[in-house]
Amino acid sequence: MNTLVVLLLILFGGGIIAYFAYNIHKIVGDIWLVLVGFAASIYYIGYLDVSQVLNIHLAGFVLTLALNSFSWIFGLLIAVLLPLVALYSIPYMKGQDRLGWFYMLFLFSVGGMYGILMAGDWLTLFIFWEIMTWSSYLIVIYRRSEDAPRVGLKYLIFSAIGAYSLLTAIVLIGANVHSLSISKFFEVLPMHSLGFKVLVGSLMLIGFGVKAAVMPLHVWAPDAYSTTPMNYTSMFSGALSKMGIYGIGLIVINLYYHSGISLAGEIVAWFGAITAVLATYYALIQKDAKRLMAWSSVAQLGYIVAGLGIGTKLSVFAGIYLAVLHGLFKANLFMAIGAVERQAGTTNFSELRALIRKMPWTFFSALISVIVLAGIPPLSGFVGKWMLYESMITSGHYVIVVFLFLASVAGFLYAFRFLFGVFLGQEEKEFEHVKEANPFMTVPMLLIALFLIVLGTFPGIMFKYIARSMADLGFYGVTYKMSVLTNDWGQSINMQYIAASLVIVFVLFLIVLTWVAYKNSRNVTTKDIHTSGEPPSEEDNYHFSENFYRPFQRAFAFVYKYAITPVYNEFARGIEDFFQYVRRLYTGNAQTYALYVLLFLAILFLIAKNIH
Amino acid sequence: MEKQQQLASKPIRFLYSWLVFFIVWLGFTTTLQIPEVLTGLFVSFLLAFFYYDTFTGWGFKGIKLSNIWWSIVYVLNFIWLMIKANFNVARIVLTPKMPINPGIVEFESKLTNPYAKMVLANSITLTPGTFTVDIIGNRFYIHWLDVTTVEPEQVYKEIAEPFEKILLKMFN
Amino acid sequence: MKKAIAIILLAFIAVELFVVFYKIPFGADRMNVARFYLENSPKKLGVANAVTAIVVNFRGFDTLGEVTVLFLASTALGSILFRRREIHTRLSHLRTSVEASVIVRIAGRFLVPLIILLGAYVFIHGHLTPGGGFQGGVIIATGFLFLLLAYRKFTIEHRTITFVESLAGITFAGIGLIGIFLGKTFLENFLPAGKLNDLLSGGIIPLIYIAIGFKVAAELTGILDTVLSISIDVKQKEIESQTEKNE
Amino acid sequence: MALHFNLMDIIVLVIITLALILDFYRFLKGPLASDRVMAADTMTVSSAAMLVFLGLLFDRYIYLDIALIYAVLGFVGVIVVARYLEGGV
Amino acid sequence: MVQILTYLGYFLVLLGAIFLFLGGLGIVRLPDIYSRLQAGTKASTLGAMSLILGVGILALRQPGHWNWFIKAIVIIIFIALSNPISSHALARGSYRHKIKPWTKEDIDAYKDYIEHEGIEKESEEIKNE
Amino acid sequence: MSNLQILQITFYGAAILLIAIGLYAVVTKRNLIKIVLGLSIMDSGVNLLFITVGYISHKTAPIFSPSVMAKYKTIHAAAQAMVDPVPQALVLTAIVIGFGVTAVALALVVRLYRHHNTTNIDEIRNLKW
Amino acid sequence: MVATNHILVTPIYFIALPLFFAFLLPLLGKIYKSFIRIVPGLMFAYLAWMAVVLLLYVYKTGNPVIVKIAGWAPPIGIDLVFDQFTGFIATVIAILGFLVWMYSYLFKKVEFDNALKYFLLLMLIYAGSIGVVITGDLFNQFVFLEITGISAYALTAFYRGRDGAEAAFKYLLIGSFASTFVLLGILLIYTQLGTLNMADIARNIDKMDPTIKVIAFILLFTGFGIEAEMFPLNGWAPDAYSQSPGPIGAVFASMTSKAGLYALIRLSFTIFDFSSANELLFIMGILTLVFAEGIALRQEKIKRMLAYSSIGQIGLIMIAFSFNTYLGVFAGIFLMLNHALVKSLLFFSASFLAYNSPHKYIKDIQGFARYMPVTALMFGIGVFAIIGFPPFSGFWSKFYLLSAMAEKNFVILIILVLSVSLIELVYYFRVLHKLYFAEPTGEYQPHTPRWNAMLAMVLLALIIIAIGVYPDLVTGFIGKAAHAIMDKTTYINSVFSI
Numbered sequence A: 001m002n003t004l005v006v007l008l009l010i011l012f013g014g015g016i017i018a019y020f021a022y023n024i025h026k027i028v029g030d031i032w033l034v035l036v037g038f039a040a041s042i043y044y045i046g047y048l049d050v051s052q053v054l055n056i057h058l059a060g061f062v063l064t065l066a067l068n069s070f071s072w073i074f075g076l077l078i079a080v081l082l083p084l085v086a087l088y089s090i091p092y093m094k095g096q097d098r099l100g101w102f103y104m105l106f107l108f109s110v111g112g113m114y115g116i117l118m119a120g121d122w123l124t125l126f127i128f129w130e131i132m133t134w135s136s137y138l139i140v141i142y143r144r145s146e147d148a149p150r151v152g153l154k155y156l157i158f159s160a161i162g163a164y165s166l167l168t169a170i171v172l173i174g175a176n177v178h179s180l181s182i183s184k185f186f187e188v189l190p191m192h193s194l195g196f197k198v199l200v201g202s203l204m205l206i207g208f209g210v211k212a213a214v215m216p217l218h219v220w221a222p223d224a225y226s227t228t229p230m231n232y233t234s235m236f237s238g239a240l241s242k243m244g245i246y247g248i249g250l251i252v253i254n255l256y257y258h259s260g261i262s263l264a265g266e267i268v269a270w271f272g273a274i275t276a277v278l279a280t281y282y283a284l285i286q287k288d289a290k291r292l293m294a295w296s297s298v299a300q301l302g303y304i305v306a307g308l309g310i311g312t313k314l315s316v317f318a319g320i321y322l323a324v325l326h327g328l329f330k331a332n333l334f335m336a337i338g339a340v341e342r343q344a345g346t347t348n349f350s351e352l353r354a355l356i357r358k359m360p361w362t363f364f365s366a367l368i369s370v371i372v373l374a375g376i377p378p379l380s381g382f383v384g385k386w387m388l389y390e391s392m393i394t395s396g397h398y399v400i401v402v403f404l405f406l407a408s409v410a411g412f413l414y415a416f417r418f419l420f421g422v423f424l425g426q427e428e429k430e431f432e433h434v435k436e437a438n439p440f441m442t443v444p445m446l447l448i449a450l451f452l453i454v455l456g457t458f459p460g461i462m463f464k465y466i467a468r469s470m471a472d473l474g475f476y477g478v479t480y481k482m483s484v485l486t487n488d489w490g491q492s493i494n495m496q497y498i499a500a501s502l503v504i505v506f507v508l509f510l511i512v513l514t515w516v517a518y519k520n521s522r523n524v525t526t527k528d529i530h531t532s533g534e535p536p537s538e539e540d541n542y543h544f545s546e547n548f549y550r551p552f553q554r555a556f557a558f559v560y561k562y563a564i565t566p567v568y569n570e571f572a573r574g575i576e577d578f579f580q581y582v583r584r585l586y587t588g589n590a591q592t593y594a595l596y597v598l599l600f601l602a603i604l605f606l607i608a609k610n611i612h
Numbered sequence B: 001m002e003k004q005q006q007l008a009s010k011p012i013r014f015l016y017s018w019l020v021f022f023i024v025w026l027g028f029t030t031t032l033q034i035p036e037v038l039t040g041l042f043v044s045f046l047l048a049f050f051y052y053d054t055f056t057g058w059g060f061k062g063i064k065l066s067n068i069w070w071s072i073v074y075v076l077n078f079i080w081l082m083i084k085a086n087f088n089v090a091r092i093v094l095t096p097k098m099p100i101n102p103g104i105v106e107f108e109s110k111l112t113n114p115y116a117k118m119v120l121a122n123s124i125t126l127t128p129g130t131f132t133v134d135i136i137g138n139r140f141y142i143h144w145l146d147v148t149t150v151e152p153e154q155v156y157k158e159i160a161e162p163f164e165k166i167l168l169k170m171f172n
Numbered sequence C: 001m002k003k004a005i006a007i008i009l010l011a012f013i014a015v016e017l018f019v020v021f022y023k024i025p026f027g028a029d030r031m032n033v034a035r036f037y038l039e040n041s042p043k044k045l046g047v048a049n050a051v052t053a054i055v056v057n058f059r060g061f062d063t064l065g066e067v068t069v070l071f072l073a074s075t076a077l078g079s080i081l082f083r084r085r086e087i088h089t090r091l092s093h094l095r096t097s098v099e100a101s102v103i104v105r106i107a108g109r110f111l112v113p114l115i116i117l118l119g120a121y122v123f124i125h126g127h128l129t130p131g132g133g134f135q136g137g138v139i140i141a142t143g144f145l146f147l148l149l150a151y152r153k154f155t156i157e158h159r160t161i162t163f164v165e166s167l168a169g170i171t172f173a174g175i176g177l178i179g180i181f182l183g184k185t186f187l188e189n190f191l192p193a194g195k196l197n198d199l200l201s202g203g204i205i206p207l208i209y210i211a212i213g214f215k216v217a218a219e220l221t222g223i224l225d226t227v228l229s230i231s232i233d234v235k236q237k238e239i240e241s242q243t244e245k246n247e
Numbered sequence D: 001m002a003l004h005f006n007l008m009d010i011i012v013l014v015i016i017t018l019a020l021i022l023d024f025y026r027f028l029k030g031p032l033a034s035d036r037v038m039a040a041d042t043m044t045v046s047s048a049a050m051l052v053f054l055g056l057l058f059d060r061y062i063y064l065d066i067a068l069i070y071a072v073l074g075f076v077g078v079i080v081v082a083r084y085l086e087g088g089v
Numbered sequence E: 001m002v003q004i005l006t007y008l009g010y011f012l013v014l015l016g017a018i019f020l021f022l023g024g025l026g027i028v029r030l031p032d033i034y035s036r037l038q039a040g041t042k043a044s045t046l047g048a049m050s051l052i053l054g055v056g057i058l059a060l061r062q063p064g065h066w067n068w069f070i071k072a073i074v075i076i077i078f079i080a081l082s083n084p085i086s087s088h089a090l091a092r093g094s095y096r097h098k099i100k101p102w103t104k105e106d107i108d109a110y111k112d113y114i115e116h117e118g119i120e121k122e123s124e125e126i127k128n129e
Numbered sequence F: 001m002s003n004l005q006i007l008q009i010t011f012y013g014a015a016i017l018l019i020a021i022g023l024y025a026v027v028t029k030r031n032l033i034k035i036v037l038g039l040s041i042m043d044s045g046v047n048l049l050f051i052t053v054g055y056i057s058h059k060t061a062p063i064f065s066p067s068v069m070a071k072y073k074t075i076h077a078a079a080q081a082m083v084d085p086v087p088q089a090l091v092l093t094a095i096v097i098g099f100g101v102t103a104v105a106l107a108l109v110v111r112l113y114r115h116h117n118t119t120n121i122d123e124i125r126n127l128k129w
Numbered sequence G: 001m002v003a004t005n006h007i008l009v010t011p012i013y014f015i016a017l018p019l020f021f022a023f024l025l026p027l028l029g030k031i032y033k034s035f036i037r038i039v040p041g042l043m044f045a046y047l048a049w050m051a052v053v054l055l056l057y058v059y060k061t062g063n064p065v066i067v068k069i070a071g072w073a074p075p076i077g078i079d080l081v082f083d084q085f086t087g088f089i090a091t092v093i094a095i096l097g098f099l100v101w102m103y104s105y106l107f108k109k110v111e112f113d114n115a116l117k118y119f120l121l122l123m124l125i126y127a128g129s130i131g132v133v134i135t136g137d138l139f140n141q142f143v144f145l146e147i148t149g150i151s152a153y154a155l156t157a158f159y160r161g162r163d164g165a166e167a168a169f170k171y172l173l174i175g176s177f178a179s180t181f182v183l184l185g186i187l188l189i190y191t192q193l194g195t196l197n198m199a200d201i202a203r204n205i206d207k208m209d210p211t212i213k214v215i216a217f218i219l220l221f222t223g224f225g226i227e228a229e230m231f232p233l234n235g236w237a238p239d240a241y242s243q244s245p246g247p248i249g250a251v252f253a254s255m256t257s258k259a260g261l262y263a264l265i266r267l268s269f270t271i272f273d274f275s276s277a278n279e280l281l282f283i284m285g286i287l288t289l290v291f292a293e294g295i296a297l298r299q300e301k302i303k304r305m306l307a308y309s310s311i312g313q314i315g316l317i318m319i320a321f322s323f324n325t326y327l328g329v330f331a332g333i334f335l336m337l338n339h340a341l342v343k344s345l346l347f348f349s350a351s352f353l354a355y356n357s358p359h360k361y362i363k364d365i366q367g368f369a370r371y372m373p374v375t376a377l378m379f380g381i382g383v384f385a386i387i388g389f390p391p392f393s394g395f396w397s398k399f400y401l402l403s404a405m406a407e408k409n410f411v412i413l414i415i416l417v418l419s420v421s422l423i424e425l426v427y428y429f430r431v432l433h434k435l436y437f438a439e440p441t442g443e444y445q446p447h448t449p450r451w452n453a454m455l456a457m458v459l460l461a462l463i464i465i466a467i468g469v470y471p472d473l474v475t476g477f478i479g480k481a482a483h484a485i486m487d488k489t490t491y492i493n494s495v496f497s498i
């Protein structure tokens, strides 16, 4: 049997069974979930036959399932995350109802992602794209919170905008190329007109850009990421958003660089860069850890898009590398936030503080992830950013580099804010009884942290696969040794050299830091004696995680003023108002309707008269 | 209400109805072809089955030689009166000034048989110049185009008597 | 405003229609399939009245539909106006508080059967004369209308009406279906055509027309009864509101 | 169809037509519903008669049947209105 | 024979037509519904009967047309039976619909009945049934 | 202008006028009953058009009655002398259908009147937009 | 006795049996009360089965089944044409008929005071709709259209407590316009060609006077357009949909509007030879789509919203057919199928959700998902299918439709249609969100469907998903249907080869 189909069956069948399993008992469901998670993961990494191709004739189309190296690497990311998230989910979702429903959708969405990666033709891609979309949408609204309708609808609308762009592109391809095969499309693409290429390309980019949260299509992301249960957000931001990246990669490289409209790629890069900068600045002013990380996701995805958009060998390489990294650390961060949420009951900076003593392992894994995020050497994030900057400088995109650098600095700020706001500072009595999260939660987090450390130390482990996938995109000759990447002009960047010298010291330093922080944190309440028993005002509060960057916010007020959301809202309201008016055509009076009929008839008579 | 004092037996009434309907059928079809006649017999049979009860009270009892004779007399008399009266109305209508004096008068009829009353009423109506507005019990209310008297006795004499004396004999 | 628009539109439409119809010469012979009907309704069907041949045979399917429309109308009327027939029958004495004059009542006794006889005559001879099931049915229903008007207490058993209209409908559709079971098609004639202008001619056509006659009579009677009983509802309402007031 | 009307036929038809016109005038003028119904009834009878006469002229026996049915329908129609007027419907 | 039939027939037909016309004239000229019923319907009825009988007689001239005569008689009988009834019903209905007759000398015996015992008593009877 | 043309204008004109009058009543009259009447008038106009179109000058009704057969001897000859029977058959159907629709319409009017206590169509507008 | 080629007369059963049983039903009810519910069901089941068998037969042999009624070959007699196209639509109607029956089976116990009339009308509206589709005669089509219409008026006014009479009156008024125009159109054609048979008209259409031809077309187009709920002729539709009993909304969506659409399509594709007919269809389709969907966005009542949405779908179908390309027609037929299935599911579930709410405001059903999870889920599946999410059936029809547009490079149109889809998505999900997230107002009691209604909904949902997952279940039939409607010559030849 075709192994690709088996994988899909594991996920979709597993999803359906999970529904029933959870309805039997939560434990049965949990066991099943973990089983499916590991089975899928192991099957993907160990047993999947990448060379297999399956053609299914359905509804007059040929649906093709085939995996290539480029898509495989994204699949690998999912395969890593899935079992860990599954484990993490067991305690995280304790006490929630409708778990069968939740996990069915969970596995469906993962199945959808794999389907997208396996798709050998646009139709298959689209089908799985939509399955992924609606299952993730249903998860977004799963909690039935007050916000859910608004957030869900927003997510759905933007998803639909994306999906419809994609669909438009696909049917245009079908009509003009007479085949929906992805590889065939890229093969014959150079023969098509510039207009067609630009049109199809832009539509595709809009389609994929929505999931990659490229501005101005990002509006849904902060809301959706923060509303969803964190165990899914880790997949959402970690893996699902990468499907957008995957698509953008396909399009930018194949459509723009291989058929010679690199300008379009530049534009994409600019979109990515701007997204990175703006989203970072939005992340800064968030009051909630979830939303901060959500914005951060948008920003990070911007980097990746910028990397793909530049379209040089190194930039693409960096983009893919960053994508994988982002998948890992962002998943980890959301898991950490989830742990905090579960243990402390809130993710609001104004309420949280000094959880480091209570949740040291969570803190540790979050710290590792934040370091990767901020691109601080020696961990892997640094390598990625380094490559990205280098690729841009060598290809002359200085302005973008400046942008990204600005974003990077600000990124450091919000990363710090996150750490400080949640884990450091004055202790609060309220959180006295908070305990470290369940091992099922901490162990997966720590495992990811471990991956991140290993990847930072031995980036070459990843390079092997990335280089292979680069070949699939048509970039041959990317050479690497273990941890050594040869850049475009022949110099090699010896990652291992940089890394190995620093890593041990750094890890030790971190351990010490954690320990010191743990020791020195005091247990004082905000109702300390120095306020004479009065509740402290905001100014008196030692812990100033609220309005952390207020001066900054003031300085950049002009940026925040021009948000895109009101524009969308106004547009939507305009449409609604218009149809509210049009609606009055149906006056309720039968005679008016009769007059319409006569008018219609008269007009047709008139037209007929003028034609003949 | 219009109860018959002495009803004929059901079979007789049925047969009577059947016969009458069949004759009318023949009037409709005006043919003596076998299928038509058989169909007519069948249809009138069915109809008689449903309607003999209301259609007739006495069945063949009414058909006596004297009755038939008086009927003929009545019809001829009626036609004559009608023609006479019609010319009268013609005169009225054609006269520019229209010499009319309309009004509603009443009289008591001596008839007891409701059918007879109806025939009287219809005859009065068909005769131009008068028509029956209503019958209450034995009282007839007559609209008269050219009222000459309002005295019921006189009215009876002028309007009803010519018919009624024959009717009394017919429905004896 | 509405009137002005309507006048302008209608004037335009009417003129257009007139211009178009004026192109169709009046009194001209433009028969196509009709030619076939004329030649063959006496020859093949033995039906003297070509219209009847068309109505009941050549285009008998239309007529089945038409019968259905009537049936539908009577059902629809019942459904639109009344909730329960039982109530309506129970309260039928409320239909009128004025008795018809004795003349009308007596006339009803002998006129109604004659009217019904006339109706029967018309639909039985539908294949020979311009009449037919519809016309005959209408005449019979007129007879019942007279009864309804003349006798306050006259009620039509709805069960009977239903029975007749159902049976007649089944007969029509059934005669059509028999054709199929005899290896022909729906509504195809399976009886001898007979001699032109004989009562027993036209194969199944007179049978169908008789069924139609019964059906139309029953349906129209039902419709008329329903319509005449509208006042029952009103009166019942009045009585109800009065008793409410008294309480 | 070859028509052979003689003068008498035409005179008769003209007179009946005039009668119908007079009836129709009353039908249009009213002023009461009763007047209209009465006028309609008169028209029914007159046109039934005319139909019979035309049947003779066209040699169409069928017209007699039509006239009869016409008269029946007209009769019941008047009864309907009459009963309506006296509040008996 | 044919000649006799022709003369008789045309006489009746012409007479009928004239009566129809007079009836029309009557219903146009007379002052109220009751008077019009007088003139109109009955003149017309007689006219129609006469005309139809005439046609029946005229038809007898042709061989095999005796059925015309019979049918004509049937029609005449029907008209004779139905027309007085409808006129009467219409008059009664009109009166009870409160259409007052036009009178010169206020001769109205029916008014007393309607006003004193008439409709109310009748409906009382009906209620007590 | 030939006789036929005059007839053509008269009949077509009358029929189309009827349709237009009916439509006008339906569109402008406030009273539901009048609207239904308008529908009926419209129907009659259409039916009249059908009959008009079926007419063939100098031809007779499509009935092979004994007298017709006696006149024309053969069926073919008789058939040649007859008008188009199809529009008549169609009109029969159309009339019955029109009757059914009118009956339903009146029933609806009755119900609307009971529900809204009015027959003014402008006041019956619970359903709109 | 029964002919060996019995299958060749079976199309008549779709009309003869409903009529036969409609006439018989009152008698059956006298014998045993439940017969009035059971017998129609048996008949609907049998006819649905027959439809499938017949469709398979036509599909396999490739020959349409043509019945000459009363034994007269067309154009003399009326013929029924059950070919790949009409057969497909008839089959859809037949299956939906059965499901509507199943859904209504016990419905009346609570709400219907007169099940007899309901099932009678249901059978007749069914026979009428199928009749419109399979008849080969223009006037006969008119007769069936009227049967459909009058049944629809009566069903619209079925409930007495609501404004059904108002809706029905509007429907009747506009419907009468339709019949007048259709009759006039038929008359014009008859005066020119002396025939009423569609195939006969089609092959002789160039013999018509051009002006008369155009006017006849316009009249018929307007008349059928009214029945097909085309903008701006559809003023009656939202009222009728919203005031009729729940399952009847499904009947309107799946039967009557399909009948009207079919008539429009047959008119434009077979009978007349105007190329501009397609342009007209195209423009009217777009107007219908945009106006209906836009107005649906602003509806506060659930059934009215569904009604406008239904009209919008009709517009989409018209657009699809207007391309007059294989792909377009294919998409159009697929859309017709989907519209019938999905709208029925939506009406089915919505009418139970809003069962006790007199005005059917959307806010009245908010939070009802917690009381009626399965019904709400069914509504949800309907929404997913109508939005066109894979693997629900709506996806495929949408994909084919867009492909058809892309084939003609109508990029703007694609964008327009998808924008409208977006509007559709917004208003449907608003309802879904209300259903699931809002707190119940507590004003109205939920009313859980009985097993029969549940079964009908689940069956529909399963069909929708089955087609979505494995569209080849229907694409074969649809493909042949598309060829059949586009191939005028074959239609004419097969009618006259009988």
Ligand code: NA
Pocket (backbone or CB within 6 Å): C049, C051, C052, C125, C126, C127, C128, C129, C130, C131, C132, C133
């Ligand atoms: Na006939």
Ligand code: NA
Pocket (backbone or CB within 6 Å): C055, C062, C063, C066, F089, F090, F092, F093
């Ligand atoms: Na007919």
